[in-house]
Amino acid sequence: MSDHTGTAANKAVRDFLAEAEEIVEQLGSELADLADQADTGDISPDLLNSIFRGAHSLKGLAGMFGFKDISELSHNMENLLDFLRLGRLHADQNLVSVLYDSHELLTSLIRAVTEGAGSDFSVEIAACVGRINSCLSPPEAPSGESPLEQLGLPERVLGALTEYEEHRLLDNLAKGRVILNVHASLELTTFDQELSEITDILKSCGEVISTLPSVGGNIETHIDFDILFGTTRSRDDVALLVERDSVQVTRLGSGSAQTAAVPAPVAPAAEPAQTSAGTPHEAASAGAAPPGPATAADDAQSAKSMSRTVRVDIGKLDDLMNIVGELVLAHSSISGIATRMRNEGFSRMSIDLGKAAKSLERKLSDLQKGVMEIRMIPVGQLYEKMSRIVRKISREQGKKVELRFFGADTELDKLIVEDISDPMMHIIRNAIDHGIEDPERRLAAGKDEKGTIRISSYQKGNHVVIEVEDDGGGINVEKVKAKALQKGLVQDTANVTEREALDFIFLPGFSTTEKVSEVSGRGVGMDVVRNNIAAISGMVDIETVAGEGTRFIITLPITLAIIKALIISCAGRTYAIPITSVLESLLLTESAIKTVERKEVIQLRESTLPLLRLERFFCIERSRTQPSEFYVVVVGVAEKRMGIVVDDLLGQQDIVIKSLGDSFRKFKGISGAADLGDQRTILVLDVGGMISETMKSGS
Amino acid sequence: MNTTSILIADDSTTTRAMLVSTIESMGDIRIIEASSGFEALRLLPREKVDLILTDINMPDINGLELISFIRNNPNYKDIPVFIISTEGSRKDIEKGKELGANEYVVKPFDPVRLQELIASYLHLS
Numbered sequence: 001m002s003d004h005t006g007t008a009a010n011k012a013v014r015d016f017l018a019e020a021e022e023i024v025e026q027l028g029s030e031l032a033d034l035a036d037q038a039d040t041g042d043i044s045p046d047l048l049n050s051i052f053r054g055a056h057s058l059k060g061l062a063g064m065f066g067f068k069d070i071s072e073l074s075h076n077m078e079n080l081l082d083f084l085r086l087g088r089l090h091a092d093q094n095l096v097s098v099l100y101d102s103h104e105l106l107t108s109l110i111r112a113v114t115e116g117a118g119s120d121f122s123v124e125i126a127a128c129v130g131r132i133n134s135c136l137s138p139p140e141a142p143s144g145e146s147p148l149e150q151l152g153l154p155e156r157v158l159g160a161l162t163e164y165e166e167h168r169l170l171d172n173l174a175k176g177r178v179i180l181n182v183h184a185s186l187e188l189t190t191f192d193q194e195l196s197e198i199t200d201i202l203k204s205c206g207e208v209i210s211t212l213p214s215v216g217g218n219i220e221t222h223i224d225f226d227i228l229f230g231t232t233r234s235r236d237d238v239a240l241l242v243e244r245d246s247v248q249v250t251r252l253g254s255g256s257a258q259t260a261a262v263p264a265p266v267a268p269a270a271e272p273a274q275t276s277a278g279t280p281h282e283a284a285s286a287g288a289a290p291p292g293p294a295t296a297a298d299d300a301q302s303a304k305s306m307s308r309t310v311r312v313d314i315g316k317l318d319d320l321m322n323i324v325g326e327l328v329l330a331h332s333s334i335s336g337i338a339t340r341m342r343n344e345g346f347s348r349m350s351i352d353l354g355k356a357a358k359s360l361e362r363k364l365s366d367l368q369k370g371v372m373e374i375r376m377i378p379v380g381q382l383y384e385k386m387s388r389i390v391r392k393i394s395r396e397q398g399k400k401v402e403l404r405f406f407g408a409d410t411e412l413d414k415l416i417v418e419d420i421s422d423p424m425m426h427i428i429r430n431a432i433d434h435g436i437e438d439p440e441r442r443l444a445a446g447k448d449e450k451g452t453i454r455i456s457s458y459q460k461g462n463h464v465v466i467e468v469e470d471d472g473g474g475i476n477v478e479k480v481k482a483k484a485l486q487k488g489l490v491q492d493t494a495n496v497t498e499r500e501a502l503d504f505i506f507l508p509g510f511s512t513t514e515k516v517s518e519v520s521g522r523g524v525g526m527d528v529v530r531n532n533i534a535a536i537s538g539m540v541d542i543e544t545v546a547g548e549g550t551r552f553i554i555t556l557p558i559t560l561a562i563i564k565a566l567i568i569s570c571a572g573r574t575y576a577i578p579i580t581s582v583l584e585s586l587l588l589t590e591s592a593i594k595t596v597e598r599k600e601v602i603q604l605r606e607s608t609l610p611l612l613r614l615e616r617f618f619c620i621e622r623s624r625t626q627p628s629e630f631y632v633v634v635v636g637v638a639e640k641r642m643g644i645v646v647d648d649l650l651g652q653q654d655i656v657i658k659s660l661g662d663s664f665r666k667f668k669g670i671s672g673a674a675d676l677g678d679q680r681t682i683l684v685l686d687v688g689g690m691i692s693e694t695m696k697s698g699s
Numbered sequence: 700m701n702t703t704s705i706l707i708a709d710d711s712t713t714t715r716a717m718l719v720s721t722i723e724s725m726g727d728i729r730i731i732e733a734s735s736g737f738e739a740l741r742l743l744p745r746e747k748v749d750l751i752l753t754d755i756n757m758p759d760i761n762g763l764e765l766i767s768f769i770r771n772n773p774n775y776k777d778i779p780v781f782i783i784s785t786e787g788s789r790k791d792i793e794k795g796k797e798l799g800a801n802e803y804v805v806k807p808f809d810p811v812r813l814q815e816l817i818a819s820y821l822h823l824s
Binding site: 056 | 711713716736740744755756765798806
């Protein structure tokens with residue numbers, strides 16, 4: 001299986017998938033922008049071209065790897081997009097929705113490859129390609145005389161224009177824009193920086209049609225560029241904006257093509273760096289070069305890749321994190337040795353060792369923070385996906401929904417972001433499906449006909465909170481109760497509080513609407529949402545006000561790689577409880593425990609908290625009786641709360657959870673093992689699993 | 700040290716990786732990778748390049764513009780250039796040839812055929 005060629009091929013396919021996913025993701029957010037622009041009728045040519053390039057790249061990539069389905073579909077999309085960018089078609093909502101659906105199918109095709117599923121999509125693809133083709137009108141015959149000739153473009157420039165660039169040039173001319181040639185003569189070592197500065201300025205007041213590099217005065221030190229630029233501004237305006245020695249702006253096609261060098265008030269023209277005589281080094285050290293290290297290291301500098309990012313397999317970061325975790329453990333055993341030495345009378349050496357261990361600890365914590373930061377990505381990446389879904393569903397359902405985002409910069413572990421994406425999508429679908437009312441009903445209720453979904457995220461201590469809030473009709477608690485009664489989930493709803501009633505929503509098979517929504521397509525219930533969130537040590541809570549809306553509050557740990565744990569002891573054994581599930585701990589005596597319906601509970605403020613005794617759960621015999629004073633650790637996963645009775649709290653520690661493997665999977669209540677650093681290995685409690693076990697046995 | 704060098708200009712990491720593995724198996728050839736037209740422009744003056752493989756659609760400057768520059772620059776005008784691109788606009792391919800591209804290779808490419816082409820231009824046995 002894993003012979004050499006096999007793994008190389010696998011790696012190539014993985015690389016392909018990584019790139020394909022990247023392209024598809026970008027396509028998605030660009031299509032969403034396109035949908036917005038299609039509404040206003042003012043579509044950015046750059047955007048269209050970028051979407052075209054995405055489909056084009058995907059077609060090429062998929063072709064190379066023999067993924068015929070992906071290649072065929074993206075080829076057809078590319079055709080359609082080519083028509084669009086060349087102005088042969090107009091982007092209306094129908095066309096955008098064809099593109100949306102093709103994109104969705106593309107995503108499914110790539111996902112199927114990722115998951116290794118051998119699903120057959122031929123029917124879907126044929127349908128999609130059919131729709132694309134029905135949008136395509138036969139290409140127009142090229143018009144006889146090209147107005148490009150009037151521009152008097154040199155053959156050198158004209159010859160290097162792609163078909164698309166030619167079209168953009170014609171389109172700019174047709175719109176009566178001024179076509180300028182911005183000629184820049186730049187130093188070879190720093191041209192890209194300067195050129196992108198110039199292009200950025202130009203893009204703010206027009207369209208950069210093409211950028212042609214050409215041979216300037218001194219080919220050893222300089223490179224020239226001719227930027228074709230279409231704008232509504234005058235030549236002089238633009239010349240003033242890009243004002244620098246190295247730039248000349250010429251108007252094309254106005255009959256008399258006057259050239260004017262842009263005056264340079266800042267740097268005197270006598271500056272030696274601006275003449276072509278100097279070597280790159282002299283030029284750079286003369287101070288005229290843009291900021292950046294201008295030293296002898298220039299050669300190495302410029303050979304560097306322009307991209308400042310590296311794509312890393314998250315598995316490698318996991319490995320790194322594991323090593324950091326082990327270093328943390330090694331450090332605590334060194335601290336332990338220092339303490340032991342002090343106790344045994346080696347005072348001077350123990351103080352030195354203690355100091356060394358302290359400084360190691362600081363560096364380790366920096367290292368840990370550094371590795372952790374690499375894993376972090378902004379929640380905003382999720383938002384783009386969400387906005388796509390919202391637009392699609394609201395269009396399908398004929399509802400008007402505005403999506404508002406807050407806190408896109410909040411950072412979360414990449415794996416958590418991936419795992420939270422499906423549950424969030426589901427909550428949002430639900431909000432549109434069941435929360436936001438039809439425009440007519442909203443108007444009748446005195447609301448804006450457009451519903452709003454607010455997604456906000458913020459950091460709260462060691463957690464990140466993501467809230468999904470709609471301003472729809474709210475959850476009808478009475479309806480929920482009735483349904484629970486009908487489903488036999490409760491015998492009597494008289495004593496069910498609103499909070500408990502809302503809990504029913506998370507039970508398997510519970511749904512307040514009779515028809516299964518087509519939107520989700522997978523028939524996933526809220527129970528799966530809760531379980532998925534609990535699987536990443538998160539919690540979900542609901543707040544609802546009838547007539548005003550519903551808020552889902554998802555609380556997540558920032559990372560899962562290294563977690564803080566509360567170390568406890570019970571019946572002579574030591575366990576770790578992930579601190580993310582711990583809400584508080586209480587010191588109690590036996591008298592505080594009451595028995596209700598043969599279950600042990602305590603009164604915690606206004607509510608009753610069920611208790612779990614670890615020794616009973618794990619069937620451990622006590623050699624000594626429980627101390628008269630003991631602790632209750634209040635834990636919560638998602639919206640469930642429970643108290644775990646323990647003998648003693650030993651402290652908090654960073655731990656790396658290691659899996660126990662498949663053979664231990666059937667033991668409930670254990671999520672893995674962790675090394676405490678003093679050669680002791682302890683079990684880590686799976687709070688979610690314990691809660692659901694207890695609920696089961698309790699009922 | 701007079702190793703043969705090939706410059707690859709393509710914005711797709713995967714395509715570059717495929718080209719690299721195709722060329723690597725031909726033996727001792729230095730491969731210089733550029734992820735954009737700009738990067739190719741930056742690398743050209745500081746590397747001895749014997750052959751250039753370029754895509755047409757790239758984000759900053761396109762392959763045609765790159766070829767035009769290469770053919771107009773006395774330092775590089777004799778370097779053979781292959782366009783490696785997905786079957787796209789016929790006009791663009793025609794232009795590429797007019798501008799002086801020596802070969803046009805359609806993606807997905809046949810590695811053996813590409814190796815033969817490269818070998819013939821580099822006069823390798």
